[in-house]
Amino acid sequence: MLGGMIGLGGAEFRLPLLIGLFGFAALSAVILNKAMSLVVVLTALPARLSTVSAGELSAHWAVAANLLAGSLLGAWAGATWVLRMRTATLYRVLAALMVLMAAALVLTHATPLGAFALPGAVRIGVGIAAGFGIGVVAATMGVAGGELLIPTIVLLYSIDIKTAGSLSLLVSLPTMLVAFARYSQDASFVVLRQNLPFTANMVAGSVTGALLGGLLLGAIPDLVLIPVLAVILLISAIKLSRHTE
Structure with missing residues (x-):
């Protein structure tokens, strides 16, 4: 619900709960978070298309x-x-x-975003x-990456924030699928099969x-909501920084 109130899926708030409340180790929490985020994005995409049409998005295919x-x-x-990282380092x-x-x-929701005037090739x-940096962050945390994609699209390509939100989902989905495929090749992926009922329940929530x-x-006004969420x-x-095991 917190994520939905600011137009995001909430995976960044889910990850510390998976670790701190439900007791999953860092890598297991990332894999579970990635699976849940993937389902949330698949659900959100059709809803976003009702507000920003496919025709409007196709006009920005080059950005995606x-x-x-x-x-x-x-x-x-x-x-x-992530798969090669020590657990303590991953925390x-x-x-x-x-x-x-x-x-x-804070940058996206509490400050006005302009646009960089850059030559086409640059x-x-x-x-x-x-995109590479965002892909790394999204895979590492198991999130969709909209928090970083939306300001990037606005700043680099001078696209309004509403359209940028829908474009971010189009970029997030294949990006998440690639990370999901990589995680599926590791033995740690078994955590998803072992916790399917829990995963299904949390996805529903x-x-x-x-x-x-x-x-x-x-x-709730952004001047109140954004600082609370940032805190x-x-x-x-x-x-998370205090976890060692």
């Missing part, structure tokens, strides 16, 4: 292609990196990324690099909450 050129590689690289990395998400949240190169949060969009992420980062 530019970002995907980097994000697909980043997702594979990020998942590979610290996740904590640092929580701080990054808090900063991106914009393509920056888009690929940004996530989808319901995201839809409910969408209905409550604007009910939640920062507290989660502190807790």
